[in-house]
Amino acid sequence: MSQPDFSHDGIRTARGTAFRYLFMLCALLSILTTVAIILTLLIDAVDFFAQVSLVDFLTGTRWSPTNEPIAFGVLPLISGTLVITIGSALVALPIGLLTAIYLSEYASDRQRAYLKPALEVLAGVPTVVYGYFALVYVTPAIDTILPVDLSTFNALSASIMVGIMIIPMVSSISEDAMSAVPDSLRQASYGLGATKFTVSTSVVVPAALSGIFSSFILALSRAIGETMIVAIAAGQTPRMIDLTDPAGMFLDSIQPMTSAMVQIGTGDIVGQGPAYKSLFAVGLTLFVITFVMNLISELVASRYREVYR
């Protein structure tokens, strides 16, 4: 949007131009940040891959950066991340979707005014607090309630906590998508004698599907990058998982990528060794995975925005 500039005062124009470029610089800083992230990760990751082969890193099934025999296979860490992602998805996706349906289709304006901020609080609690909750309250509670043999550090309570944390991410974006569904579609369905249940599940949800899908991806990407909950409550046992054995997956200690990074970050490893540099290789892997997921989510979301406009 360009506005006519009636000022002929040279100094004022010069100042206006100066501010324009100053503000532009601030905006460009965001691109600079992305470039800096990629460069920082790449430079040290390249150093790492000079010492450990890329193939060993991507296909190795053992992660042991400091204890002999040293091994830098990232697959056990990806397994750990996968367990947390599956676990938190089982909690957050159905609950978040139902929440979005309730808020969009059933709740009165008054209820919405209370429920939405309350849900946002779930995403606002510091993750270190969730981690502490998982370790000292959730794990002992599950241990007493369920007849299972739960380790002190386990993927189950960490997943539940990550799941609760990402509920508002699923619900708010899905609800936006459902609210964008034109009312005429609902009215047509009611006119055919459908109940609210049928309207919600057969009309609104399918119509808002791309928005819902986008919220799912974004929430899972957040779960993959979540660090403190898993660092505190999920343990530090990098291991391969067996997808056919849910109990083994969730009841014992695991180590996701982020948790491995924290372990290296808090350790006394410094200098140029591969153990320290592996931090950046894992960081790069994490960055690439979450970046691609966020991009997909953004693309899917921008598609649905165009549909009803």
Next chain:
Amino acid sequence: MAADTGETPADGFGRVSRTKDVAFRLLALAATLVGIVSLAALLLNVAVDAVGWLDWQFLTNPPHPNPYEAGFLPALVGSIAIMLMIALVTFPLGVGAAVYLEEYADDGYLTRFIQLNIANLAGVPSVVYGLLGLGLFVGLFNIGYGTILAAAFTVALLILPIVIISAQEAIRAVPDSQRQASYGMGATKWQTIRNVVLPRAMPGIMTGTILALGRAIGETAPLIMIAAPTTVFGLPNSFFSKVSAMPLQIYNWASYPQTEFQYGVVAAGVVTLLVVLLTINSIAIIIRNRYQQRT
């Protein structure tokens, strides 16, 4: 609403669908409440555990291996110092970027690229920002492991996208008629921004920035990555002081095996952190409500 025909059809079709409808409504309501109720239960637990531990001595003592003498002061002061620095860095940068994107930029490729990039940056895991801080501020600029400056710059980059996005929304909410009026009076673009747009958008910008600071104060992973010490005994006295923060201290204490720490000292730390966070968010909400009443 479905019309009530009085008689339920003999095949029970209407009754089944109505029962399903009610059941689904209750299920959806339960799903909406389950997260809130769980969090409330956990908060209640931690508040009860903190009783007897959260006292003046806890707030004014340095950390100590003996749980009965352990305190939170260096972490509390460290967190507040980092937060103030972050505010100083992110506010001008965030507002500047938002003003550019909303007032100056055309709808070209560069603008759309910047916008997509900001949205993507908001989704980068915080631990990755920690590596950025480690490589850039600690490594390249040599600000030093775990100093206030390194911590503040790192977390500032992390919350900058959030600040920009909320500032953009605030600026967008300023009615265009006000800008036109300003131009009509012969004001330049910069004068319009300074005298009309920014004052009008300021409450919204402040609210967004303060909420982002609330997020910043809970961040732990980036501080771990730039090797901020988990336990500091003295108060920071310069920008290059090594600094701890509340979430870092909590993380450190949570690994102590003693019950006195797990269900006492840490609980007190968690409650302190949450109270500070609540205070910050309340300030943001008060600003927003004042502003809403005026318009």
